[in-house]
Amino acid sequence: MQTREVVISGSTVRRPRKPWTETVHALLVHLRSCDVPVPQPLALDEQFEYVSLVGGHAGDEAWPGHLTADAAHSMGQLIRRVHDATRNWSPPTEACWSVPHTSSITVCHGDPKPGNFAWLDGRAVGLFDWDAARPADPASDIAYALLWTVPVPIRPIPELSATDRREADARAAALLEGYGWEDPFEVAERATARHEQAIEEVEWLGSHHHEPHASWVRDGWPGRWRRELRAVRP
Ligand SMILES: Nc1ncnc2c1ncn2[C@@H]1O[C@H](COP(=O)(O)OP(=O)(O)O)[C@@H](O)[C@H]1O
Numbered sequence: 253m254q255t256r257e258v259v260i261s262g263s264t265v266r267r268p269r270k271p272w273t274e275t276v277h278a279l280l281v282h283l284r285s286c287d288v289p290v291p292q293p294l295a296l297d298e299q300f301e302y303v304s305l306v307g308g309h310a311g312d313e314a315w316p317g318h319l320t321a322d323a324a325h326s327m328g329q330l331i332r333r334v335h336d337a338t339r340n341w342s343p344p345t346e347a348c349w350s351v352p353h354t355s356s357i358t359v360c361h362g363d364p365k366p367g368n369f370a371w372l373d374g375r376a377v378g379l380f381d382w383d384a385a386r387p388a389d390p391a392s393d394i395a396y397a398l399l400w401t402v403p404v405p406i407r408p409i410p411e412l413s414a415t416d417r418r419e420a421d422a423r424a425a426a427l428l429e430g431y432g433w434e435d436p437f438e439v440a441e442r443a444t445a446r447h448e449q450a451i452e453e454v455e456w457l458g459s460h461h462h463e464p465h466a467s468w469v470r471d472g473w474p475g476r477w478r479r480e481l482r483a484v485r486p
């Protein structure tokens with residue numbers, strides 16, 4: 253049984269080691285050398301990886317208060333810094349990533365939801381939890397971040413008022429502006445497609461006995477997510 257427990261002790265985070273952890277550590281070293289605020293890899297043993305805490309306030313409790321256009325703008329900016337920094341990085345020859353991926357010169361974080369950012373004064377100041385990193389189209393990280401910052405009309409919230417929708421649209425526009433995305437971005441279409449991909453990735457990881465995905469699959473979560481998605485997919 254793999255432990256999925258993340259243990260924070262002082263300024264060190266201990267996380268379960270995965271087959272892709274060494275590759276992720278190499279990526280983190282590169283990102284830090286480009287001044288991107290990500291954890292510093294400290295050590296690896298057979299079972300665990302050890303990385304530093306990033307500055308700022310982290311955790312799921314830290315982010316709901318940051319669902320503002322300014323917060324979304326700062327997420328877009330930080331995601332852009334990650335993408336820009338990875339374009340001149342060559343992954344190790346034996347690079348291993350958590351999920352099957354396309355070939356791309358950009359490495360994406362893969363899971364840039366607000367709960368994986370550290371926050372200070374309502375702005376994203378750090379990005380951790382790099383297990384889902386993989387070479388990918390930059391738009392896939394943007395779509396994933398939008399899924400969480402603009403839960404409209406991606407999630408079924410029929411009673412949502414026009415004001416809420418306007419705020420969601422403003423957050424989407426701010427995230428795209430922070431990133432510096434210049435082309436049109438079909439928010440609902442791309443975010444729901446990325447959600448479908450994320451569900452497939454959970455199933456893939458579960459079928460390869462990785463936790464917590466195997467438990468989620470056993471508990472029937474992918475089916476529930478898909479039904480929810482089908483109800484709102486544009
Ligand atoms: N490097 C880090 N810097 C700051 N906080 C962290 C860091 N790594 C983990 N945490 C904290 O631990 C929690 C869980 O860690 P995370 O790496 O996101 O794993 P998971 O989402 O798989 O539980 C985070 O929500 C955050 O509060």
Ligand SMILES: [Mg+2]
Binds near residue numbers: 367368381
């Ligand atoms: Mg996390």
